Amino acid sequence: MPIRVLPEQLIHQIAAGEVIERPASVIKELIENSLDAGSKRVEVEIEEGGVKLCRIRDDGKGIERDELALALSRHATSKITTIDDLERVATLGFRGEALPSIASISRMRLVSRAAGSPQAYEIASDNGNLSEAAPAAHPFGTTIEVRDLFFNVPARRKFLRAERTETQHITRMIERLALSCFGTAFSLTVGRKVVADYPIANTQIERERRVAAIVGDEFMANALFVEHESAGCKLSGWLCQPTYARAQPDLQHFYLNGRMLRDRLISSAIRLGYRDVMFSGRQPAFVLFMEMDPTQVDVNAHPAKLEVRFRDGRHVHDFLFRTVERVLRDTYAGASTPAPAPASINTFMPAANAGVVWPARGPVQYENRSFAGGQSSLSLRVAEPAMVPFAVSGSAEASMAQSLPSEAPPLGFAIAQLHGIYILSQAPEGLILVDMHAAHERTTYERMKAALGDGGVGSQPLLVPLSISVSQAEADALEEHAPMLRQAGLDIERSGPAGIHVRALPAFLKAKDIDALIARIGADLVANGTSRGVEEALNEVLGTIACHGAVRAHRNLTVPEMNALLREMERTVRSDQCNHGRPTWTFVSMSDLDRMFLRGR
Template structure:
């Protein structure tokens, strides 16, 4: 067959296959055009989930009558004129193919009035056949009508889903847009009935350009009440938005929103960075929730790699991955049991100043020293908590052995965030009275996190201090375990173990980590060897990926050192644990992402017993 050019209508229909997937794709392209024109209000009218009608009306700058035919011509645009413009583009649309592609597979009408024009004009396109421009009354702005989508492409129409399904896709995209543009009012109607309205108000934006009210109306009260706001700059990058506290997590990725220079995108590298930042605090199989805005020089990101512009390509993908990871990790590190997040008051200047993140917390500082004298040294408490007993802690009545809870301060607002312990429940939970109600703490989970963070700090500093055994321990192991111990002797040394291979199936253990010397060190060593074998002997001394392997090893060690269930603790010991939780990073969750504490307010407890009714 001879080579010949394709007809324009067929070219547009082929392009429509890339740009127009379903009614939601049409809404996306048309609303983005409206925003690029400077619109502050956009009305979206739909019928039958958008299959029968999509009408987008805006109050933007409008299109001159003479330019209406150009608007439905392929690759005609007002947004770029050169390669430099393309590389630095900041508008949502720029390729000039959306309108002709949509018009080629629908009954299409474009009505507009330019701000300088005396009246409006309309252009109609029927399945790609362009009509004549005629005058029509219209306010400043543009109205686009798309009727009978895919009426001339039956095969494509068969792939459309039920009306409710198509409408849900449109609503989800509009929700995504509403988060990014709280300054724009969006009104939606379906089958002649108003269905959704997002009120736009530029005066409600904070200094980061975000709107708490838009967050509430878009993702709901529960999400909005469980987020940490952040705003961090460094290395020519800026990351701001909201991330959910670890205790608020999802079974799916349905509440993960990422924007690059205002454009909603999907990016595996950034998603991986977020997931790694949450790795220490999220329960297995659960997903974090977030709304994040990444800003950078547009020349450092290519937005022209996907026809629908869902994906981008970063010039410095590794830098951006690490920037997102370290920013979120630093924010999450500041989550401590008993704290209440509040709006940020400053931002970090550079990546190197990682401690300042823009996430801030309010809490009443404890009125007592944090170092405590433990009445009975159990499970390494003396090593963990110091040597002094502060005033105001529970006292033991002389000669009776009966412990009394502390006397409350005259002003209950001075109580520590987690209050003071009053009892232990079933040898598992600590019950504490706070200024606002009841605190319940899972003592093993809390102690596990405290030990884990101590191990990480020690390892990152001078390394884990070893404590020699009075008598070296001989361990019978499998040949594979002996090989791992011999191969990973240096790694084991950084973890505080001095172990040598003394035979084909035996090891000699001479030193153990000092922080965990009171635990079952032989069982601990076996678990560490199992972890090392599973990770292929990766050295846990550098890099994010190998650091994760190191953290798994330290987590295993911390679990062995944590106080076990059914261990009876004295009130000073319980209070020691509470005070340590208040100053330990990430203490709201254990190493496996389970919550370590729960709070029940006094009004909530009153409702249990119908008080005041």
């Protein structure tokens, strides 16, 4: 066919195919416009999964009469005027494509009354044909009705799912948008029935209630609040403990400058922060908000604006990774609100949305972790199974001979051992159960890592250097980062365009594993400019040693030994989980026990 200019209507429909995937996409685009207009309340009403009707009403600043037709024209926007504005976009929408694209595949009616205007006006679009602006009755703000979506694009309409499925997609979309803007109230009406209503949340407890209403009470019961700012980046929100890990990434909500994202760099950084405390293959849960200079991020990299490009992706990756790792690192067993009770106990907890107020776990406080119960410590010598693995001071035994003091340590004092597996500890507020193997595994692992950090990684020279073939790009990256690798105990040098000689390797590693390790490090360096391959390999070795050296099940411990383990847990970072992500302890309150046995009823 000869080259020719496409008809205007077809251009609009092609643009709509890039932006509008389903009714939920319409809801997203229109609500983002409402938020950009400064709305304090957004009301959404749908019928038949949004295919028959999507109505969005807001109380924003509105649109002037003379601008109504422009609002439905391609590339017409009030949010940018020059290329400089595009490089520092601070609004959710900016390209001026959403309204005309939606209008080209539906029957749309737009009614708006601008702030300070004595009269509202409406304009309609049917299959892209605009009517004249006419007076209408409407409060300050804007209402947009989208009817018969995809009526003129039957091929797209055939790909829509059942009404229930499309309604669920819209519900999830509104939930994600409600998480992004606590200063705006949201409501959703399905077939004249209000199914969601989120009031404005200005205070911290109101924000937590909104988050719990959307992602669940159990999420908030396991959440750690984080707030950190460094090097031009600020991160706040809630990270869930590793024991609340999920099989799917269904509870991962991340917002950059108020914009919800699904970005692989961000997901990779957060997962890396969980690497030492979570089961392989499990997914962390979080609701996080990041703020940074808009000039450092390109938000025009994806048609639906769900992905971005960072000017310095490595800096963003390291900021997120270090922040998450530090929050999880500084969680000591018993340092904050006790872990949630087991599922059998949770049966007695209040139902969701029943006005539950969660104790704020808050940013972890750095403190001198010493208690009246004595300064007991654990021995790291774990080779001989018959030896006592705990060194205990006399004051710990003396404290158990007395009644439980008011200044008891967070994990209380041991009173018994159950089946040679669990330690039962009495605390002022209830009962604490500790998996002794998992707890000892974590404390041993962290002490071994600290010992490595103090003296550096020991290096083992090789009698005969190992020759390894890599790609030329990997060889260049390995040669450039040779000083960093030498600090980790790996001494390499370039032996050719695509060859590497290994002259020394970390003492914990075996020479037979070095080929795979070098290939992994080289690939990481080429892809990301950095690698934690050596560190991860060392940590895996240390974790294996700690697991095999930790006290085994069915090993009978004395009360002083059990108390020594509890005190060590209270001083050990990440001691809420073992090296594999299993919980090391849990808490059952006196009120839970009273409800279990119907006391006071």
